[in-house]
Amino acid sequence: MKTTRFVLLISLMLVFLFPSYVSAQENIFYLTVKPGLYSPQTNDLEDFDTGFNGEISFGRQYNKNFAAEMGLGYFTTKGEQRSSGRVNGITYSATADEQITVVPVTLTLKGIYPINKWELFALGGIGAYIVSGDLKLNIAANGLSISDTVEDTKTIFGAHLGLGVHYNITPTFFVGVEGKYLLTSEAKLKGELSTIPVEAKFNLNGILATAVIGLRF
Numbered sequence: 001m002k003t004t005r006f007v008l009l010i011s012l013m014l015v016f017l018f019p020s021y022v023s024a025q026e027n028i029f030y031l032t033v034k035p036g037l038y039s040p041q042t043n044d045l046e047d048f049d050t051g052f053n054g055e056i057s058f059g060r061q062y063n064k065n066f067a068a069e070m071g072l073g074y075f076t077t078k079g080e081q082r083s084s085g086r087v088n089g090i091t092y093s094a095t096a097d098e099q100i101t102v103v104p105v106t107l108t109l110k111g112i113y114p115i116n117k118w119e120l121f122a123l124g125g126i127g128a129y130i131v132s133g134d135l136k137l138n139i140a141a142n143g144l145s146i147s148d149t150v151e152d153t154k155t156i157f158g159a160h161l162g163l164g165v166h167y168n169i170t171p172t173f174f175v176g177v178e179g180k181y182l183l184t185s186e187a188k189l190k191g192e193l194s195t196i197p198v199e200a201k202f203n204l205n206g207i208l209a210t211a212v213i214g215l216r217f
Helices: 002-017
Strands: 028-040 051-063 066-087 090-115 118-141 144-168 173-184 187-193 196-202 206-216
Touching: 028 066, 051 090, 051 206, 118 173, 118 187, 118 196, 144 206
Parallel strands: none
Antiparallel strands: 028 051, 028 206, 051 066, 066 090, 090 118, 118 144, 144 173, 144 187, 173 206, 187 196
16 A cells, blocks of 8 residues: 555656646647557457557647547457367367458547656547458368368457557657557358358457557648
């Protein structure tokens, strides 16, 4: 408890002692590039890897405390599942390799708190997510094998919340980090494996973490 009070006291001192570095920056536009990672946090994608995440966003800072931005991104994850057994006297083995790629188109609102050259911010927004699945299946049973690729694309919708910080190297150039938690509706990708219907259902709930490189103009 004492440690918490000390941290809170120091934070309040910083708030009141340091002037705003970007307080005069109003109605300006900015462009950011955000390379980072996507980590699935849903049971549907429990065995999937942490993958690449990237975004380009174009925004407008209306005043020192508020901004809005549109983003276009790309993130991916992949997973592998293996199974084997015996059903009705037939021994089988199967492998499934799935690659999921997503192109998000998002709208984000940001509440900003400037402290000297720093900008602390919270964000929230919504988006449409174009989800593509590439599922490679291999099934072997009784000396026979079937291999095929199932592909499908669907658009789903979601929302995100997050926190971040920017450091203004100059009034026009800044860098930072940003973390968002993503919640989406369920994607249903369908296809056929040698005339056998195949369906995959999952959501994309997870963590999007990026570095930020930005330019105001």
